[in-house]
Amino acid sequence: MRAQIKFLPDGRRLHLQDGPIDLIIEAFGSSELVKAAYEAAIRRFVTVLDELCSELNLLRTRVGPNTPKPQHRIARSMAAAVAPYSARTFITPMAAVAGAVAEEILAAMTSVVQLSKAYVNNGGDIALYLSPGERFVVGMIARPDRPSLFGTATLCSSDAIGGIATSGWRGRSFSLGIADAVTVLARRPAMADAAATIIANAVNLPEHSSIHRVPARSISPDSDLGDLLVTEYVGELSVNDVELALANGAAVAECLMSESLIHSAALRLQKVTRVVSARNAVLSLRRANLSRSLSHA
Amino acid sequence: MPEKDAIRCDACPVLCYIKPGRMGACDRYGNREGQLVRLDPHILLDRAMSRGDSVVPFLEREREWDGNLVAGPESFVTAIGAGTTYPDYKPAPFIVSSEVEGVDTVTVVTEGIFSYCGVKVKIDTDRHLGPETNLVRAKGEPVGHVTTGEYGSQMLSLGGVRHLTGGTRHEGTITCETLLDLCNGKAVELAIDQGVKIVVQAGKAPVVDGVQEERMRVGCGSATIGMFAKQWFNKVDEVVVVDDHITGVLSEHQAGKLLGIPQTGIKIKGRRSTPGRYFQVAEPGNAWGGTNIQTPLSILKEFNRKIAWPGLRLLMVSTTGEHHAYFELDQDLQPLAKELPASLNESVVRIKENCEPALCTVLFMGGAGGSLRAGVTENPVRLTDSVRDALTRVTCGGAPVYIWPGGGITFMVDVTRMPENAFGYVPTPALVAPIEFTLKLADYAALGGYLDQVRSLNAIVSDKTRLHHLAARANNPWPLSSAKRQERS
Numbered sequence: 001m002r003a004q005i006k007f008l009p010d011g012r013r014l015h016l017q018d019g020p021i022d023l024i025i026e027a028f029g030s031s032e033l034v035k036a037a038y039e040a041a042i043r044r045f046v047t048v049l050d051e052l053c054s055e056l057n058l059l060r061t062r063v064g065p066n067t068p069k070p071q072h073r074i075a076r077s078m079a080a081a082v083a084p085y086s087a088r089t090f091i092t093p094m095a096a097v098a099g100a101v102a103e104e105i106l107a108a109m110t111s112v113v114q115l116s117k118a119y120v121n122n123g124g125d126i127a128l129y130l131s132p133g134e135r136f137v138v139g140m141i142a143r144p145d146r147p148s149l150f151g152t153a154t155l156c157s158s159d160a161i162g163g164i165a166t167s168g169w170r171g172r173s174f175s176l177g178i179a180d181a182v183t184v185l186a187r188r189p190a191m192a193d194a195a196a197t198i199i200a201n202a203v204n205l206p207e208h209s210s211i212h213r214v215p216a217r218s219i220s221p222d223s224d225l226g227d228l229l230v231t232e233y234v235g236e237l238s239v240n241d242v243e244l245a246l247a248n249g250a251a252v253a254e255c256l257m258s259e260s261l262i263h264s265a266a267l268r269l270q271k272v273t274r275v276v277s278a279r280n281a282v283l284s285l286r287r288a289n290l291s292r293s294l295s296h297a
Numbered sequence: 298m299p300e301k302d303a304i305r306c307d308a309c310p311v312l313c314y315i316k317p318g319r320m321g322a323c324d325r326y327g328n329r330e331g332q333l334v335r336l337d338p339h340i341l342l343d344r345a346m347s348r349g350d351s352v353v354p355f356l357e358r359e360r361e362w363d364g365n366l367v368a369g370p371e372s373f374v375t376a377i378g379a380g381t382t383y384p385d386y387k388p389a390p391f392i393v394s395s396e397v398e399g400v401d402t403v404t405v406v407t408e409g410i411f412s413y414c415g416v417k418v419k420i421d422t423d424r425h426l427g428p429e430t431n432l433v434r435a436k437g438e439p440v441g442h443v444t445t446g447e448y449g450s451q452m453l454s455l456g457g458v459r460h461l462t463g464g465t466r467h468e469g470t471i472t473c474e475t476l477l478d479l480c481n482g483k484a485v486e487l488a489i490d491q492g493v494k495i496v497v498q499a500g501k502a503p504v505v506d507g508v509q510e511e512r513m514r515v516g517c518g519s520a521t522i523g524m525f526a527k528q529w530f531n532k533v534d535e536v537v538v539v540d541d542h543i544t545g546v547l548s549e550h551q552a553g554k555l556l557g558i559p560q561t562g563i564k565i566k567g568r569r570s571t572p573g574r575y576f577q578v579a580e581p582g583n584a585w586g587g588t589n590i591q592t593p594l595s596i597l598k599e600f601n602r603k604i605a606w607p608g609l610r611l612l613m614v615s616t617t618g619e620h621h622a623y624f625e626l627d628q629d630l631q632p633l634a635k636e637l638p639a640s641l642n643e644s645v646v647r648i649k650e651n652c653e654p655a656l657c658t659v660l661f662m663g664g665a666g667g668s669l670r671a672g673v674t675e676n677p678v679r680l681t682d683s684v685r686d687a688l689t690r691v692t693c694g695g696a697p698v699y700i701w702p703g704g705g706i707t708f709m710v711d712v713t714r715m716p717e718n719a720f721g722y723v724p725t726p727a728l729v730a731p732i733e734f735t736l737k738l739a740d741y742a743a744l745g746g747y748l749d750q751v752r753s754l755n756a757i758v759s760d761k762t763r764l765h766h767l768a769a770r771a772n773n774p775w776p777l778s779s780a781k782r783q784e785r786s
Contacts, residue, residue, distance in 0.1 A: 002308075002309055003723065003724065004408075004721055004723070004729065005721055005723065005724070006718065006720070006721030006722075006729070007481070007718050007721075008718070009716070009717050009718050011481070011483075011717065011718055018309065019308070019309030019310065019311050019323050020309070020311060020321070022323075042724070046724055049309060049310060049311070050310055053309075053310035053311055053312075056311065218316075219319060220313070220315075220316070220319065221303045221314035222313060222314045
């Protein structure tokens with residue numbers, strides 16, 4: 001059995017790992033409910049990687065009008081999450097894999113017991129459940145190698161946000177863009193994951209000399225991005241360039257917001273943060289630059 | 298499609314092609330000069346930190362790693378979070394070198410999956426927990442049995458392959474859960490067939506049928522007589538120390554005879570062993586001295602009318618001093634309960650004082666199987682030999698272990714000396730426990746070690762992967778110290 005199942009040293013959070021899937025899970029409620037939820041998460045978790053790998057070739061293929069539908073639940077959720085973008089850009093279901101896995105595990109937990117709140121954090125892509133009246137504070141970091149918060153977002157049950165995802169060129173997956181981090185809030189985790197990828201790709205300056213790009217396949221021979229150029233290094237950019245790149249990303253984010261594909265987004269590039277959200281949206285996200293609270297990293 | 302230098306990682310079904318110097322999708326396995334290596338230690342014991350600093354969680358550090366805290370042998374990479382090789386015969390996830398006292402030293406770090414494992418639980422109590430060999434259950438499932446009792450303690454043997462994988466699926470799951478909780482220092486409720494319900498937690502007092510045990514007995518009833526005879530001399534005519542094992546009677550006991558204490562005509566139920574020592578005065582139980590006695594007079598027969606006298610002073614006390622009663626004989630030689638005189642109360646308090654706090658202790662016991670040993674060397678039996686010859690030190694999450702003599706590497710470790718939550722499990726079900734083998738680099742080469750897999754401690758640290766620094770425990774020998782140095786400290 002490959003999967004590793006253990007508690008973090010705090011004895012509260014569950015850590016599940018299998019291959020590239022690495023989940024930190026916390027459920028809130030009475031100890032029996034939490035236990036039942038964790039058991040449900042584990043039961044669901046142990047087959048996830050095998051399911052995904054059984055359709056890996058399909059999931060790494062660009063989505064088009066004639067692409068066959070995958071078989072398994074998570075794979076279908078991935079395909080559905082990237083479908084809105086397939087006509088306008090290159091995207092594969094893998095763009096939503098982390099969010100979709102988090103979503104499935106959270107659903108396994110919340111379908112067996114009534115928790116007060118719960119989250120499944122899949123390497124920064126988070127599935128979130130809040131029962132009425134509950135709140136959740138999310139910390140945002142730009143660079144995983146140098147964790148420090150550039151902002152926090154307070155989410156309430158009434159915001160109806162089920163997914164938080166972050167994408168950027170410094171992260172584990174490749175990015176076509178130059179954003180240090182794009183954090184997206186959306187109804188569902190798989191949607192947030194796909195949208196974060198799309199927006200982070202759009203935070204970009206074509207043909208800029210400070211940006212070093214290489215074919216994805218030259219780094220990772222079996223990357224779903226094939227020969228597309230992915231960002232390997234971003235040098236110091238001028239203030240104008242940073243503004244321009246962020247504006248490119250924000251335009252896409254606003255477009256996705258108007259299509260109700262996302263709730264809001266925070267775009268971060270070289271110490272500048274740009275927030276895209278509706279006027280009545282999560283107000284605390286607007287305070288991102290001010291808040292230095294370390295309450296929930 | 299696969300390029301010339303890329304290697305295929307078979308650690309999981311994603312089967313990444315990894316180029317030299319790169320990592321797979323998991324950020325755990327990487328291609329290091331054409332070799333597939335595991336790259337993510339989780340927990341380092343930090344010697345400097347044990348001098349007072351607290352734990353530094355990796356993700357809360359604001360600055361980049363400056364390399365200062367970890368200066369070679371001041372850090373020890375534990376296997377916690379290292380991952381495992383099972384069921385593949387791959388080199389262990391980490392093989393780490395550092396220089397210790399001028400000698401190149403290697404620590405092979407892995408997390409073992411132990412199907413053959415269990416815990417031995419020592420419960421400090423004289424109370425009868427249940428008949429020997431009877432089943433111990435958790436949530437109704439058999440998870441172990443009552444085994445040979447020890448001095449002042451009852452022993453349980455839990456887990457083992459027959460409960461983990463030899464019974465029903467549910468039995469295995471509950472056994473695994475019970476072992477995991479006990480090993481990770483959590484409280485577990487157990488029920489013994491024809492015995493008690495007991496809450497066991499490593500390092501805490503046992504709770505027997507809802508009553509928290511306070512103290513261990515100072516000795517058996519006979520030993521207690523021996524220890525306190527002088528203090529009772531002239532203050533009382535007769536003392537009975539009630540004990541499920543051996544009940545002692547002062548006037549008949551050798552210690553009383555030596556003091557010239559006269560016969561009292563007392564008659565005790567039960568089987569006399571030697572003078573003043575009685576077996577089986579009652580049934581085992583949770584009352585006086587681990588017996589089922591609620592009223593101590595029930596173990597006495599009528600006094601011998603030819604010897605006893607009116608006014609005879611009698612103290613009855615349990616081996617822990619928790620129960621005591623004082624009587625004087627009336628004109629008809631019947632014992633009448635009286636208040637305990639202050640002069641005798643002192644001795645009862647002293648018995649209590651001499652009883653150590655009752656604790657539950659949990660030793661994890663497991664055997665390092667062939668595939669685990671194969672992760673250390675191409676020739677697993679040499680590792681066994683090397684451990685046997687004390688060339689290789691085995692630790693469990695940095696804690697010292699006792700290696701059972703004979704074949705294989707079967708070890709025991711006190712779970713309270715390991716870092717918190719050091720154990721995990723896999724759904725087999727089996728427990729996952731950290732295990733580290735430390736030896737001289739030269740010895741490692743001699744036993745057929747994976748020399749090409751050895752990485753320096755600094756290389757691991759500079760990888761900035763998932764390090765989690767913990768203070769080393771002050772009561773554990775430093776895993777990299779030589780045996781000699783440990784003796785001195």
